[in-house]
Amino acid sequence: MHIVYPVVVSALLFSIGVYGVLARRNAILVLMSVELMLNAVNLNLVAFDVWLRDRLHGGQVLTLFVIVIAAAEVGLGLAIVLAVFRNRKTIDVDRLRDLSEDLTEADPEEVRP
């Protein structure tokens, strides 16, 4: 099998992931899109490992690492989403804007107490 097929598939997967991260409003779906991107990378790693006939199979080892890390990341991410939901009754990313710059506030040169 030519290397092009898995690479194209992984590129498509990655693009779908990027689109999901940038465009979805549901936080869980954003997390899933991140998983998609990670797995696209995993696919690349395995494909190139085979194609390059790496004797140490570094690509496969790295894939195992990524899977473990992705599991931990999803655990953390879901916990955060849960906490946010308990606080705000929403997990809509568009509406979680507490870190925005308040453009209506006074001149920053003034010393505030």
Place this chain on the structure above:
Amino acid sequence: MIAVTTLIVLLPLAAAAAGLLGSRWPRGASRTERDNAFASRRAAWFAIVAGTGSLLLTVWLAYELSSGRAGAPGGPFWGGVLPGKAEGTLTLIETGSVPISVTLRADGLSMLVGILVVVVALAVQVYSVGYMRGDPRYPSYSAFISLFTSAMLLVVYAGDLIVLYVGWEIMGLCSYLLIGHWWEDRANSRAAVKAFLVTRLGDVGFLFGIFTLGVAAGSFRIDDVLSADLPRSTLITATLLLLAGVAGKSAQVPLQTWLPDAMAGPTPISALIHAATMVAAGIFIVARLYPLFLGAQPTLDVLAVIAAIGMLGAALAALAQDDLKRVLAYSTISQLAYMAGALAAGSDKAAIFHLLTHGAFKALLFLCAGAVIHHVGSNLMSHMGGLRAGLPVTFAGMTIGFAALMGLPPASGFFSKDAVIAAIEHSHGPAQPFLYGSALLTVGVTGAYAARAWLRTFFGPARVEALPEPPPGTAHVFDGREAPRSMLWPIGLLAVLALLLGIAGLGIAGLGDVDWSSAVVSLVVALLGAGIVYALWRSSPHIDPARLLGPFRVPCERAFYVDAVYAALFARPVFRLARGVVRTDEKVVDGAVRGSGRLTVGLSGLVRLAQNGNAQLYVTGLLAGVLLIAVAAVVFG
């Protein structure tokens, strides 16, 4: 010998330090009436003891030099009296190029002027005890007089031009401090600043003159400079530069404007500045470096013109003044111009002779004027009159002083002024006729203004009014008939000096021989001037005899508008420039700083628009950036 000279200079300095630091010790800074009186008494003792010590040492030194035991025969004209000369170097300061040797020298010229300085300074100190009684700042006042004396003595005894310049500058500082003694009044502190700035203007030239001489001669020592073979152009440049300093310190045209304003200081200070220190320094320095000036004829010509203008103009201004002290101030300018004229005519002998007698009689006149002002409570002659009966001692002293000023025999001024006029008459120079004519005219005007001041102060109807408590700047009203004894003693001493110094100078010192033909001419001219004023006054004693000037009176009273011209030419443009600088500083320099701050804040506002809290937008931006970089790397890489 050199140790004694050092001691003479350092004693008043020590008194100044003690007076400034020690007069209130150990009771601290409490300002009760009793503490002030105590501090004043202690400060007076410091000053008078040091002054007396300096005087005794000076007399001893003069005696040593007159016996000729000390060293080689000295200078050109004082060799007859004070043949000795002592010089010693205390230390040598390496500067990398021309070294500065801290040298003191005592020869005939320094002794003559030195004696004048210590005698007048001591008289002023004693007089001030009475005059400044009850002044809370008396301790610092007497300490500054001591410092002033010390600085003048340093100038007189300096054997090195840089050392001389140190004393010269300290005098400038002291004149500022003392003229502004009553600084509560804004006008007084302005007068002090004016005196400081105007003399400083001349001092710049003086300093560069010293540099020119020092670099050309390879040494700052006066002996080396005098004996060095300098090219003529260097001589002319250096002496002209020195002349700027001389004009500043000795109040000659065109830097004379500070002296009348310096009358804002207490009257004893005027006596000190006008007789012993400060203005004498300018004439002294020319006499000290006289061989250099003799080698630079153009400088002497400039000096002659300055003197001719100064003596007549100042005498006319004196004729129109109503303030007694200002009359004396303009008379000082006029008399100093006589000395400058004698120097320009080639006779340093006559100049120094006149410097000595003028020191005595002008100090006398100022101290008497102080007593009069003390009595009347006003400086203005229109408030005086008929004081003859109330102030007999002061009247006698002032009569002697005015006689000396007019040049009437046998007062000292007759002999010295005759020496000056004879020297001018017999000199040869392009400016000689101008100078001689001006000198003769001035003799007449001097007679006129002296007679006017004398008549208006002591004769005629009494115009003394009960004045309210005077503002600071005039003396306190004194209720007694005559001034306190501490003020009369110095007057008596100086009166004797002013009367006899001329004969003494003639008899013992051989300073000058009376040239009878010119003496008779000037005497007649002086009496003519005085006679005209007397006739005018006799016809109507109530009216100021200055009316004889007619329409010319107002310009004379305003000293020919020199102050106004200087204000228009120099002061106002400088103020305008200063305001421009302030505006530039506020608008351009500060504006740039503030503007850059405001610009940054404004730009940051644009950037803040991106900070809308949507994490997805941030990631989009990040990705766009990465893409851009990747594309750039591919395209340009």
